[in-house]
Amino acid sequence: MSGVAGTHAVRARGLRATSEGLVNGPVVIFAIVFVAQFSFGAWMAARGFQWGDAFYRSVSALFVLHGADPKLANIGFVWMPLPTLLNLPWAALTPFWPDIVASGVSSAATSAVCGGATAAVLLITAKRLGLPRWLGWTYALVISTNPMLFVYGGTGMAEGVAAPFLIGAVCFLTLFWRSGERWWVAAAGVCLGLATASMYEAVPFAAALFAALVGALFWSSEARPAAPQGKPRAVEGLGLLLLVPSAFVGVMWVIFNGVIMGQPLYFLSGAYGYASYNAKDVAEGGAAGSGDVIGVLGVVAERIWPALIPLAALLVLRAVDRRLARIGTVSLIALALSVTLLLVAPMAYLGTRMEFLRYYATPLYAAAGWGLYEIAMSKRRRRAIGIVLAGWIVAAPACVWVMVNPALGTQERPELKALVEGRDALEMGYGDPVVARARLAHYLDTRILSKNGRVLLDSYQGAALAAQVNPSHARLLVMTFDRRFRAALADPNRQRISYVLLPDPRNWPQDALNRSRPRLWAGQEPGFQLAKEFDPGPEFRLPESWRLYAVRQGVRVLPSGAGGVG
Numbered sequence: 001m002s003g004v005a006g007t008h009a010v011r012a013r014g015l016r017a018t019s020e021g022l023v024n025g026p027v028v029i030f031a032i033v034f035v036a037q038f039s040f041g042a043w044m045a046a047r048g049f050q051w052g053d054a055f056y057r058s059v060s061a062l063f064v065l066h067g068a069d070p071k072l073a074n075i076g077f078v079w080m081p082l083p084t085l086l087n088l089p090w091a092a093l094t095p096f097w098p099d100i101v102a103s104g105v106s107s108a109a110t111s112a113v114c115g116g117a118t119a120a121v122l123l124i125t126a127k128r129l130g131l132p133r134w135l136g137w138t139y140a141l142v143i144s145t146n147p148m149l150f151v152y153g154g155t156g157m158a159e160g161v162a163a164p165f166l167i168g169a170v171c172f173l174t175l176f177w178r179s180g181e182r183w184w185v186a187a188a189g190v191c192l193g194l195a196t197a198s199m200y201e202a203v204p205f206a207a208a209l210f211a212a213l214v215g216a217l218f219w220s221s222e223a224r225p226a227a228p229q230g231k232p233r234a235v236e237g238l239g240l241l242l243l244v245p246s247a248f249v250g251v252m253w254v255i256f257n258g259v260i261m262g263q264p265l266y267f268l269s270g271a272y273g274y275a276s277y278n279a280k281d282v283a284e285g286g287a288a289g290s291g292d293v294i295g296v297l298g299v300v301a302e303r304i305w306p307a308l309i310p311l312a313a314l315l316v317l318r319a320v321d322r323r324l325a326r327i328g329t330v331s332l333i334a335l336a337l338s339v340t341l342l343l344v345a346p347m348a349y350l351g352t353r354m355e356f357l358r359y360y361a362t363p364l365y366a367a368a369g370w371g372l373y374e375i376a377m378s379k380r381r382r383r384a385i386g387i388v389l390a391g392w393i394v395a396a397p398a399c400v401w402v403m404v405n406p407a408l409g410t411q412e413r414p415e416l417k418a419l420v421e422g423r424d425a426l427e428m429g430y431g432d433p434v435v436a437r438a439r440l441a442h443y444l445d446t447r448i449l450s451k452n453g454r455v456l457l458d459s460y461q462g463a464a465l466a467a468q469v470n471p472s473h474a475r476l477l478v479m480t481f482d483r484r485f486r487a488a489l490a491d492p493n494r495q496r497i498s499y500v501l502l503p504d505p506r507n508w509p510q511d512a513l514n515r516s517r518p519r520l521w522a523g524q525e526p527g528f529q530l531a532k533e534f535d536p537g538p539e540f541r542l543p544e545s546w547r548l549y550a551v552r553q554g555v556r557v558l559p560s561g562a563g564g565v566g
Contacts, residue, residue, distance in 0.1 A: 044415055060463075338362070531550040
């Protein structure tokens with residue numbers, strides 16, 4: 001009996017050690033990466049560097065909880081909703097920390113949490129593949145500190161939010177190939193569903209991952225999980241596990257657009273959706289190389305090549321291991337290039353500006369999720385480790401090179417240059433939406449809202465103002481998400497609107513006031529009197545002009561439905 005008890009005690013200690021290794025290691029690396037990315041993002045935001053897309057997601061969360069008409073529908077229906085939903089816990093702290101959104105802290109915290117989760121997923125994957133602990137730590141930290149992934153992880157961008165889901169989906173599929181345990185496919189499916197809820201680029205990525213699953217089931221000599229009912233049935237069952245979460249997210253997104261916004265494809269055809277911005281792009285000359293296949297390939301090639309270096313390292317490893325001429329190689333390449341070939345390049349060809357570097361980061365996600373599997377498959381482990389890590393190390397300066405290139409890193413260069421030179425956003429001329437409108441927000445808060453003046457404005461550019469006014473004044477801002485907005489736009493007197501605020505229509509034609517009352521900016525709309533003009537001069541430091549009009553009697557009432565927010 002004592003021998004049996006001793007055996008059970010040893011087994012229990014082993015299970016506890018394994019459990020602690022799987023929990024403590026990921027928790028620690030999550031904390032390290034989170035603190036690093038959050039500190040970077042919050043510090044840069046404090047110096048005036050907030051990325052517009054990230055900021056508008058966080059301010060949408062603010063509208064959900066603390067706007068004049070708080071409701072979940074205020075998440076906005078332009079981007080996929082998960083980044084905004086993840087901002088809700090931070091927006092809930094607004095009564096205790098009024099500047100949590102305007103300061104950029106909420107954006108940085110959201111994506112930094114996801115950056116920490118990415119590192120934890122990689123560490124768990126290394127453990128499950130039977131790789132040394134030191135390698136798991138090294139690999140996770142090398143990827144987390146890649147300049148592109150690190151910057152996106154600290155700035156609140158959707159690319160940072162989606163990282164653990166895209167990388168995790170690849171990791172979990174490789175664990176399925178390695179172990180044959182089907183629940184890893186289900187886990188990959190959940191990751192793809194969350195990735196789809198984060199960014200549209202996840203759709204072609206999910207399609208490529210499904211193709212990789214099919215290829216492995218039918219033709220792989222490396223990963224051949226059991227298919228007792230036949231390969232077609234295995235593809236059917238596993239494919240459902242992998243794709244149903246993404247399909248569910250996509251269908252629900254279309255339904256919510258239809259029910260709440262009145263258009264199932266509002267995110268494409270709405271006033272603030274793809275069609276609106278695409279029309280502006282085409283009017284300005286479209287994307288570089290639009291309508292020209294060679295031109296588009298040039299735009300893609302000069303931006304994507306640094307992100308392909310880790311992929312190239314994996315291909316070199318497969319070549320030296322004599323595994324290059326296998327289906328896994330095709331699957332890896334297709335996955336890495338899926339978003340570029342199926343979404344980015346076609347949109348650029350059609351005239352949409354697809355020139356931001358973040359659109360070309362997908363190969364990094366594919367290589368990050370696949371790399372540990374290649375090391376585990378190699379019979380010469382040390383050589384494999386050296387090749388894979390070398391690919392990521394070489395990619396780091398290459399990523400920095402394109403990020404600081406004035407023609408390529410239009411979003412990244414000002415931030416990195418300021419980091420090196422010790423300058424802030426104003427000195428760099430960076431168009432931070434909060435910094436650029438800080439003085440206008442202060443005027444609005446102290447001169448108008450503090451005297452109970454009710455102001456009508458479009459939330460598209462007004463969001464940066466709403467985030468900076470006293471939270472107690474939020475009820476006085478009637479913005480696009482407010483259910484009274486259409487009625488107030490059509491008949492301001494009846495809705496007790498004191499002022500309307502609008503930006504220069506030459507810069508912001510999407511603004512609802514500019515669209516519904518096109519003569520207002522020029523002062524030719526009856527019933528409105530110019531109260532204040534805000535110019536880009538030293539007084540307000542604005543990048544564009546704004547005008548504040550007082551609402552008087554005799555306002556022309558617009559026909560029902562002419563509010564211009566559809």
